[in-house]
Amino acid sequence: MKLKRSSRLVDITSYLLQHPHQLISLSFFSDRYESAKSSISEDLAIVKDNFESMGLGRLETLAGAAGGVTYIPCMGGPEAERLLDRLKEELTEKDRLLPGGYLFMTDILGRPEYVNAIGRLIASVYIDEHIDTIMTMETKGIPLAFAVASQRNVPVVVVRRSSKVTEGSTVSINYISGSSKRIQTMVLPRRSLKENSRVLIVDDFMKAGGTMKGMMNLSEEFGAIVVGMAVFVEKEDEQKKLVDHYTSLLKLSITEQTSALKIEYGNVMSQFSNRDNRSGTIN
Amino acid sequence: MKLKRSSRLVDITSYLLQHPHQLISLSFFSDRYESAKSSISEDLAIVKDNFESMGLGRLETLAGAAGGVTYIPCMGGPEAERLLDRLKEELTEKDRLLPGGYLFMTDILGRPEYVNAIGRLIASVYIDEHIDTIMTMETKGIPLAFAVASQRNVPVVVVRRSSKVTEGSTVSINYISGSSKRIQTMVLPRRSLKENSRVLIVDDFMKAGGTMKGMMNLSEEFGAIVVGMAVFVEKEDEQKKLVDHYTSLLKLSITEQTSALKIEYGNVMSQFSNRDNRSGTIN
Numbered sequence: 278m279k280l281k282r283s284s285r286l287v288d289i290t291s292y293l294l295q296h297p298h299q300l301i302s303l304s305f306f307s308d309r310y311e312s313a314k315s316s317i318s319e320d321l322a323i324v325k326d327n328f329e330s331m332g333l334g335r336l337e338t339l340a341g342a343a344g345g346v347t348y349i350p351c352m353g354g355p356e357a358e359r360l361l362d363r364l365k366e367e368l369t370e371k372d373r374l375l376p377g378g379y380l381f382m383t384d385i386l387g388r389p390e391y392v393n394a395i396g397r398l399i400a401s402v403y404i405d406e407h408i409d410t411i412m413t414m415e416t417k418g419i420p421l422a423f424a425v426a427s428q429r430n431v432p433v434v435v436v437r438r439s440s441k442v443t444e445g446s447t448v449s450i451n452y453i454s455g456s457s458k459r460i461q462t463m464v465l466p467r468r469s470l471k472e473n474s475r476v477l478i479v480d481d482f483m484k485a486g487g488t489m490k491g492m493m494n495l496s497e498e499f500g501a502i503v504v505g506m507a508v509f510v511e512k513e514d515e516q517k518k519l520v521d522h523y524t525s526l527l528k529l530s531i532t533e534q535t536s537a538l539k540i541e542y543g544n545v546m547s548q549f550s551n552r553d554n555r556s557g558t559i560n
Numbered sequence: 561m562k563l564k565r566s567s568r569l570v571d572i573t574s575y576l577l578q579h580p581h582q583l584i585s586l587s588f589f590s591d592r593y594e595s596a597k598s599s600i601s602e603d604l605a606i607v608k609d610n611f612e613s614m615g616l617g618r619l620e621t622l623a624g625a626a627g628g629v630t631y632i633p634c635m636g637g638p639e640a641e642r643l644l645d646r647l648k649e650e651l652t653e654k655d656r657l658l659p660g661g662y663l664f665m666t667d668i669l670g671r672p673e674y675v676n677a678i679g680r681l682i683a684s685v686y687i688d689e690h691i692d693t694i695m696t697m698e699t700k701g702i703p704l705a706f707a708v709a710s711q712r713n714v715p716v717v718v719v720r721r722s723s724k725v726t727e728g729s730t731v732s733i734n735y736i737s738g739s740s741k742r743i744q745t746m747v748l749p750r751r752s753l754k755e756n757s758r759v760l761i762v763d764d765f766m767k768a769g770g771t772m773k774g775m776m777n778l779s780e781e782f783g784a785i786v787v788g789m790a791v792f793v794e795k796e797d798e799q800k801k802l803v804d805h806y807t808s809l810l811k812l813s814i815t816e817q818t819s820a821l822k823i824e825y826g827n828v829m830s831q832f833s834n835r836d837n838r839s840g841t842i843n
Contacts, residue, residue, distance in 0.1 A: 286566055287610040290573040327570040379726045383749055387717060389710040416718065417726070419702045427672040434670060435699060443662045443700070443765070466666055482726070 279311040285320050293324065293336070293348040298430040302345035321346055332356050350428045352394075352401045357549060360394050364527060365540045368510070374538055378484070378512060378531055386417055386481060386509075395526065396424020399479060399507045402524050402548050406504045409474040410434055412496065414463070414488055418480040421509060425479050434469040436492055438462065450495050455485025455519045463491050465499070472500035483508040486519035493520065511543055524548055562594040568603050576607065576619070576631040581713040585628035604629055615639050633711045635677075635684045640832060643677050647810060648823045651793070657821055661767070661795060661814055669700055669764060669792075678809065679707020682762060682790045685807050685831050689787045692757040693717055695779065697746070697771055701763040704792060708762050717752040719775055721745065733778050738768025738802045746774050748782070755783035766791040769802035776803065794826055807831055 280288065289306060306317045325336035325346075332353030338346050352360075364385070373381045385391055399421070408429055413422035414436045426433045439462065440447040449464040470476070478492050489506055496503050511518075511525035525543030532539075563571065572589060589600045608619035608629075615636030621629050635643075647668065656664045668674055682704070691712055696705035697719045709716045722745065723730040732747040753759070761775050772789055779786050794801075794808035808826030815822075 282566070283569055283606050284610050286569045287573045287607050288614060290570045291577055291611075291614070291616060294574055294577055323566050324570050327567050328574075331571060331574070333574060375725055375728055377725050381726070381728050381751075383718075383727055384715070384751065387715040387752075389706060389713065389716070392706065393710060416698045416702065416720065419699065420706045420716070423672060423675065423703045423706060427676060430672065432667070432670040433672070433703070435666075437699065442658060442660050443664070444666055445658055445664050468664075468667065469670075 297348050297350050300345045300347045352397045368540050392420045392424045399425045400428035408477045410476050412476050412478045422479045436463050440464045452491035455487030470499040470501045474501045475504045476501045478506040481509045483511045490519045580631050580633050583628045583630045635680045651823050675703045675707045682708045683711035691760045693759050695759050695761045705762045719746050723747045735774035738770030753782040753784045757784045758787045759784045761789040764792045766794045773802045
């Protein structure tokens with residue numbers, strides 16, 4: 278189907294947004310639109326300028342016969358701050374504090390616009406890491422893990438508390454919960470992870486970090502390599518966390534006597550600003 | 561920021577794709593680009609033609625002072641068939657049959673490109689229904705539910721098998737599992753659903769339909785209205801399903817003696833072809 282430039286721009290934009298982290302050859306687009314590669318190159322230059330000035334991410338071009346273009350989603354710094362500010366505001370609403378020092382976040386983690394934006398932010402932090410798989414623990418981490426995985430175009434594996442018939446054979450480990458000090462079990466289907474695969478762990482909430490550490494140990498059982506850990510909300514405690522080198526988007530602290538809760542930025546913005554992040558944003 | 565038409569087309573396309581089912585006013589775009597509304601209208605006509613000819617969905621325009629444009633994602637018939645054919649092929653690979661007549665689908669339901677496409681297909685079937693919330697049962701239905709919810713811009717509520725401290729107070733019901741005939745429990749946080757909200761139930765697998773029926777009953781406890789039920793794979797059984805009026809994408813049947821499995825289209829294509837679906841696709 279022969280298309281004019283204006284139509285090509287609409288189609289290239291939507292195609293790239295739906296196929297992140299995939300090298301798309303110039304030939305693919307030139308066949309798709311029956312257009313010369315030189316025209317496609319001009320189209321891509323326009324798309325690239327706009328993606329970068331709008332903070333949608335990078336468009337990396339590879340020259341040569343096997344060349345093409347890869348869309349790498351990335352959230353700009355100002356958009357990240359606006360997102361964290363909105364989330365802070367929602368989470369400090371009253372009636373969110375639950376027994377045991379937990380925070381009611383189920384409603385927020387049920388809203389795709391938040392979940393997808395959080396996924397884009399986490400993907401931006403690990404933009405320069407090679408990642409094969411996103412790992413999470415059932416249940417509330419799952420939407421976040423998929424949101425990151427969609428941006429990275431990699432699969433998700435879900436760790437469970439017990440094996441299910443629908444999972445086939447599984448590998449299980451015991452671990453000590455960081456806060457309750459009880460022995461718990463986590464399992465993962467045997468077919469889930471290949472040796473040497475590079476894993477990013479994503480979860481919704483971290484208290485002492487026992488579950489995170491369990492997932493690290495489980496990954497080791499498969500011979501996989503944990504390249505990073507990201508958590509939406511970490512709880513500030515007196516005790517030292519069982520893991521280090523993690524990314525947290527927000528940090529929750531609770532004053533025991535008054536049950537007053539405070540939510541601040543986690544360590545994400547400091548990790549974020551290390552990135553090459555020249556993109557501005559328009560509102 | 562003043563932008564040229566080519567840049568505006570890139571930005572409008574990405575903005576609409578990221579904000580489905582939301583009325584965006586012409587003023588929003590004309591302010592964003594410092595352009596006349598007449599120019600924006602021309603841009604939108606180009607975007608609309610392309611979205612519709614590429615099978616990305618509809619662009620509905622509302623005239624007048626409060627007017628604007630709403631992007632309604634929809635998968636075209638040919639793309640739906642290609643998706644189902646690929647999924648059929650993946651699912652008929654050997655080694656997928658598990659004890660108890662279950663199918664190993666964990667890997668496929670872990671891949672965002674499949675999950676997001678399945679979500680777009682389910683959203684297309686219910687394109688003309690008003691929907692407030694997507695409901696699913698933990699664990700494997702969650703990614704599918706979010707994929708549908710992202711297309712519809714509505715929240716997800718996750719039904720669980722037991723209450724968790726992180727959920728706050730809950731409403732629970734007992735139900736009879738359709739296949740094992742055992743009494744089971746399902747719970748949903750009290751804050752999850754408003755009265756009269758319109759619910760679409762989404763799940764990954766249905767045998768007799770006991771879980772689906774349980775979710776219907778649970779919705780009734782909240783005074784909510786179930787507008788539809790969609791399942792990725794239904795299992796063909798001798799016994800009649802406990803629910804009717806559901807959508808299934810694929811249908812699995814297993815010959816008991818030989819353990820041979822067969823996967824066919826579910827009822828989705830017949831429901832799909834009733835829709836106004838003039839969109840073609842380009843490859």
